[in-house]
Amino acid sequence: MDDFPTATEAAIARWFSVSPPNDPGRRMVADLTHTIAAFEKLRGTMVFEDEPSSFEAALQATKETGV
Amino acid sequence: MTDLADLTLVEAADAVRSGQATSRALLDACWANIDKANPALNATIWLEREQAEADAKAADRAVADRKPLGLLHGVPMAHKDMYYQTGRLSTAGSALRRDWRPAITGTAVARMAEQGAYVFGGLNMAEFAQNPTGHNKTFGDCHNPWNLPYITGGSSSGSGAAVSARMTYAALGSDTGGSIRLPAAACGVTGIKATQSRVSRYGAMPLSFSHDNVGPLCRTARDCARILSVIAGYDPMDPTSSREPVPDYEAALTGDIRGLRIGVPSTFFLDGVDAPVMAAIEAALNVLAARGAIIVRMTLPLMDAVATYGSIVSRVEAATIHAQWMRDDPQAYGQHISSRMFPGYAIPAPYYVESLSRRGPILRAFAAEVFSAVDVLVTPTIPTCLPTLEETDIDHGPPGTEYKFLAVSINTRPFNYLGLPAVSVNCGFDPNGCPIGLQIAGRPFAEARILRVADAYQRDTDFHALRPGVLS
Numbered sequence: 001m002d003d004f005p006t007a008t009e010a011a012i013a014r015w016f017s018v019s020p021p022n023d024p025g026r027r028m029v030a031d032l033t034h035t036i037a038a039f040e041k042l043r044g045t046m047v048f049e050d051e052p053s054s055f056e057a058a059l060q061a062t063k064e065t066g067v
Numbered sequence: 068m069t070d071l072a073d074l075t076l077v078e079a080a081d082a083v084r085s086g087q088a089t090s091r092a093l094l095d096a097c098w099a100n101i102d103k104a105n106p107a108l109n110a111t112i113w114l115e116r117e118q119a120e121a122d123a124k125a126a127d128r129a130v131a132d133r134k135p136l137g138l139l140h141g142v143p144m145a146h147k148d149m150y151y152q153t154g155r156l157s158t159a160g161s162a163l164r165r166d167w168r169p170a171i172t173g174t175a176v177a178r179m180a181e182q183g184a185y186v187f188g189g190l191n192m193a194e195f196a197q198n199p200t201g202h203n204k205t206f207g208d209c210h211n212p213w214n215l216p217y218i219t220g221g222s223s224s225g226s227g228a229a230v231s232a233r234m235t236y237a238a239l240g241s242d243t244g245g246s247i248r249l250p251a252a253a254c255g256v257t258g259i260k261a262t263q264s265r266v267s268r269y270g271a272m273p274l275s276f277s278h279d280n281v282g283p284l285c286r287t288a289r290d291c292a293r294i295l296s297v298i299a300g301y302d303p304m305d306p307t308s309s310r311e312p313v314p315d316y317e318a319a320l321t322g323d324i325r326g327l328r329i330g331v332p333s334t335f336f337l338d339g340v341d342a343p344v345m346a347a348i349e350a351a352l353n354v355l356a357a358r359g360a361i362i363v364r365m366t367l368p369l370m371d372a373v374a375t376y377g378s379i380v381s382r383v384e385a386a387t388i389h390a391q392w393m394r395d396d397p398q399a400y401g402q403h404i405s406s407r408m409f410p411g412y413a414i415p416a417p418y419y420v421e422s423l424s425r426r427g428p429i430l431r432a433f434a435a436e437v438f439s440a441v442d443v444l445v446t447p448t449i450p451t452c453l454p455t456l457e458e459t460d461i462d463h464g465p466p467g468t469e470y471k472f473l474a475v476s477i478n479t480r481p482f483n484y485l486g487l488p489a490v491s492v493n494c495g496f497d498p499n500g501c502p503i504g505l506q507i508a509g510r511p512f513a514e515a516r517i518l519r520v521a522d523a524y525q526r527d528t529d530f531h532a533l534r535p536g537v538l539s
Contacts, residue, residue: 021397024406054427062434064513
């Protein structure tokens with residue numbers, strides 16, 4: 001994973017034409033390894049839902065019904 | 068009546084309505100504190116005194132003519148400078164919009180105007196609402212009214228500071244990861260983020276459309292209830308806004324919390340909590356218990372998922388919205404914002420879609436487990452004593468400053484992904500004299516309940532009524 005920041009910056013440049021704006025930005029790209037690890041840790045813990053709008057339904061299903 | 072600026076929003080509106088005070092007198096009282104405190108606070112981006120005097124005159128004429136008066140009649144206000152008003156500045160705290168004047172007026176501002184409020188200024192904010200501290204490269208950092216070298220919290224920094232320093236009776240903020248609750252906590256005022264979709268976002272600068280919320284910062288829970296009752300509700304201009312009926316939030320403020328079950332999470336929200344903050348939270352719980360609430364210590368489910376998925380959603384959406392400027396003029400941004408957005412472009416789309424798709428199931432599972440056991444959750448709004456502006460200045464600080472900076476919003480972000488309403492009230496002060504915030508969260512559309520708890524707490528304490536040091 002040593003070349004992860006370089007490879008990731010190159011991918012961002014290729015896909016978005018956005019360059020690293022500064023050193024903290026570069027460090028935060030390197031930190032995406034933590035995001036990947038956190039995401040992988042959750043894999044298999046929940047069923048994938050293919051309908052993102054289920055959130056609005058969940059708000060209704062779990063709402064307050066009186067004070 | 069001594070200083071009119073010490074009135075709460077509700078008291079000020081009632082004073083105008085009853086003829087005990089004029090709108091012009093309220094405006095003059097706010098302006099006296101702007102003159103006194105703002106040079107030290109830097110809480111404003113623009114002010115329009117002449118237009119405000121004309122608005123005050125019109126409001127006073129309406130009272131004299133016995134015309135129908137709205138719930139906010141004659142109350143002068145200033146808002147976070149990201150709410151669109153036709154022809155007026157709306158800088159979003161950025162050099163990229165330094166001179167921008169929108170052609171529309173946002174729904175929240177319009178609804179308050181329909182109820183008689185008027186706007187006299189735009190308040191300082193984190194650039195594009197993207198930091199939790201109040202730093203601003205273009206317009207200057209906003210300072211804490213209780214202790215100037217310390218952060219105000221962000222991103223609604225000027226809203227928190229100006230309400231605290233009695234420069235305005237209330238201010239709109241916005242909350243994508245805590246940006247109403249954090250400055251409310253840090254500046255010692257009250258701020259509510261309602262349920263996702265409760266308040267229209269039309270005419271509010273977007274940051275993360277899944278997590279953005281519009282809401283007020285005020286001195287009291289009752290003030291927040293008054294404003295929320297005006298701005299909440301379906302808006303055809305924002306099709307994502309909820310059609311859920313809007314209850315009478317003020318009527319719910321009975322002070323009665325007997326038998327209410329208050330959950331105190333022993334994990335996540337108390338990780339790394341500072342002792343003075345914990346002591347203030349425990350003291351606040353004692354106040355609520357004395358009113359008959361039942362305190363329940365508990366662990367919360369799914370917090371790793373909430374934190375991970377929520378972070379992905381926010382970062383991807385913000386990066387997407389800002390892609391054009393990040394390509395064309397990245398150095399126009401402060402480092403703290405461009406550095407946070409940059410990695411958002413590397414997060415794969417399947418991560419983003421998966422994070423969004425699990426939001427509903429996670430909310431259902433969280434609510435089923437948590438709200439079967441308790442009615443509300445109480446946590447510190449910010450788990451640590453406030454840092455200084457210098458300690459959290461990414462633009463000028465040493466490598467690693469970005470991590471201190473992000474830790475400020477650790478306790479507020481989860482409620483944005485979950486979409487739950489949460490309010491922050493002042494519950495004491497840290498050893499540096501900076502306020503400590505108590506965060507109260509509830510199930511979807513439980514704004515009335517969490518405001519009732521906040522109001523009950525404020526009936527028995529006076530932290531919300533104290534004047535900050537900058538006014539002494």
